[in-house]
Amino acid sequence: xxxxxxxxxxxxxxxxxxxxxxxxxxxxxxxxxxxxxxxxxxxxxxxxxxxxxxxxxxxxxxxxxxxxxxxxxxxxxxxxxxxxxxxxxxxxxxxxxxxxxxxxxxxxxxxxxxxxxxxxxxxxxxxxxxxxxxxxxxxxxxxxxxxxxxxxxxxxxxxxxxxxxxxxxxxxxxxxxxxxxxxxxxxxxxxxxxxxxxxxxxxxxxxxxxxxxxxxxxxxxxxxxxxxxxxxxxxxxxxxxxxxxxxxxxxxxxxxxxxxxxxxxxxxxxxxxxxxxxxxxxxxxxxxxxxxxxxxxxxxxxxxxxxxxxxxxxxxxxxxxxxxxxxxxxxxxxxxxx
Numbered sequence: 001x002x003x004x005x006x007x008x009x010x011x012x013x014x015x016x017x018x019x020x021x022x023x024x025x026x027x028x029x030x031x032x033x034x035x036x037x038x039x040x041x042x043x044x045x046x047x048x049x050x051x052x053x054x055x056x057x058x059x060x061x062x063x064x065x066x067x068x069x070x071x072x073x074x075x076x077x078x079x080x081x082x083x084x085x086x087x088x089x090x091x092x093x094x095x096x097x098x099x100x101x102x103x104x105x106x107x108x109x110x111x112x113x114x115x116x117x118x119x120x121x122x123x124x125x126x127x128x129x130x131x132x133x134x135x136x137x138x139x140x141x142x143x144x145x146x147x148x149x150x151x152x153x154x155x156x157x158x159x160x161x162x163x164x165x166x167x168x169x170x171x172x173x174x175x176x177x178x179x180x181x182x183x184x185x186x187x188x189x190x191x192x193x194x195x196x197x198x199x200x201x202x203x204x205x206x207x208x209x210x211x212x213x214x215x216x217x218x219x220x221x222x223x224x225x226x227x228x229x230x231x232x233x234x235x236x237x238x239x240x241x242x243x244x245x246x247x248x249x250x251x252x253x254x255x256x257x258x259x260x261x262x263x264x265x266x267x268x269x270x271x272x273x274x275x276x277x278x279x280x281x282x283x284x285x286x287x288x289x290x291x292x293x294x295x296x297x298x299x300x301x302x303x304x305x306x307x308x309x310x311x312x313x314x315x316x317x318x319x320x321x322x323x324x325x326x327x328x329x330x331x332x333x334x335x336x337x338x
Contacts, residue, residue, distance in 0.1 A: 046293065053287035055280055065287055071253035071269065078284035080291055082255045086170070086263035087295070090249060091238040093174025094181055099231045101178070102185035107215060110193040117190065124183035132247030135176040140167045147171060147260045165260040166250070173248040177241060181234035188233065192226030193219055225307045232303025236296055242267040266292040
C-alpha cells in the first residue's frame with residue numbers, strides 16, 4: 001500500500017513481482033557475460049601470440065628481441081628495437097602535431113559555431129591507403145625542400161638536424177598520421193566541450209573576460225580529462241596504423257640517424273613480410289605483433305591513468321552555486337590574462 005502511493009510511478013515498479021523483474025536481470029547478466037567475453041578474447045589473443053612467438057623469444061631472448069638490432073632476415077637475427085622506435089617516433093610526432101590542431105578545431109567549431117564539423121569528420125571516411133599514396137606521391141616530394149632546409153639549419157640538434165632527406169621518412173609518416181587522428185581527437189574534444197555549462201561561460205564573460213580568456217579559464221579546465229582521453233585514443237590509433245605507415249616510413253631495418261630518414265615500424269614489418277615468412281621468421285613476426293599488442297595495452301592503461309588524474313578535484317568545482325559558480329577563479333584567470 002505504501003509503495004503504491006509513491007509518486008511518478010515508482011510504486012508500481014517496486015510492487016512488481018520477481019517474475020516481472022526477470023527481463024531486467026536477464027539483461028544485466030547478458031551484458032555482464034558479453035563484457036567478460038571481451039576480456040576473455042583479449043586474454044586468448046595474448047596467449048595465442050605468446051605461443052606463436054615462443055621460438056623467436058627462445059632464440060633472441062625477450063629483452064634481446066625487444067631491445068636488440070638489427071632486423072636481419074637472411075642471418076635470422078631479429079632485433080625489434082628499430083621497429084619499436086619507428087612506431088614510437090611516428091606516433092609521438094602524430095600526437096604533437098595532431099592534438100593541438102584537433103583541440104583548436106574543436107574549440108573553433110564549438111564556440112564560434114562554424115560549419116567545420118562535417119568537413120573534419122569526413123577525414124575519417126578516407127581509406128588509409130589513400131592517405132599513404134597521397135603522402136608518398138604528393139606530400140613528400142613537395143615537403144622535401146623544406147625538410148632539407150630544416151635539416152641543414154638545425155644540424156646542431158641531435159636526430160632532428162643533419163643528413164640528407166629521403167623519401168619516405170619518419171616526419172612525413174608522423175604528419176600523415178596526425179591528419180588521420182584529427183577526426184577522433186577533434187570529435188571527442190568537441191563533445192566534451194559541448195557539455196560545459198553555459199552559465200559558467202556566461203559568468204566569465206560577465207566578469208569582463210574576452211572570448212579567449214573565457215575559453216582558457218572556463219572551458220579548457222573543465223574539459224581537461226576528456227581532451228587527454230581523446231589524445232590517448234588518437235595515440236593508440238597512430239600506433240596501430242598499418243597501411244599508410246607501410247607506404248610512408250620505408251623499410252630500413254636499422255634505427256634512423258635523423259628525423260628525415262627512413263625507418264620501420266612493428267605494423268609495417270608484419271604487413272610487408274608475413275606473406276612469405278616461414279619458421280623462425282614467422283615466429284619473429286608474431287613476436288613483433290605481441291610487442292605491438294602489449295604496447296597498445298600500455299597506452300590504454302596510461303590513458304586511463306591520465307584521465308583519472310586529470311579528473312581529480314584539483315580544478316574548481318563546476319555546476320554548483322548557480323550562474324556564478326567559480327566566479328572568483330574565473331575573475332582571477334581573466335585578470336591574469338589581461
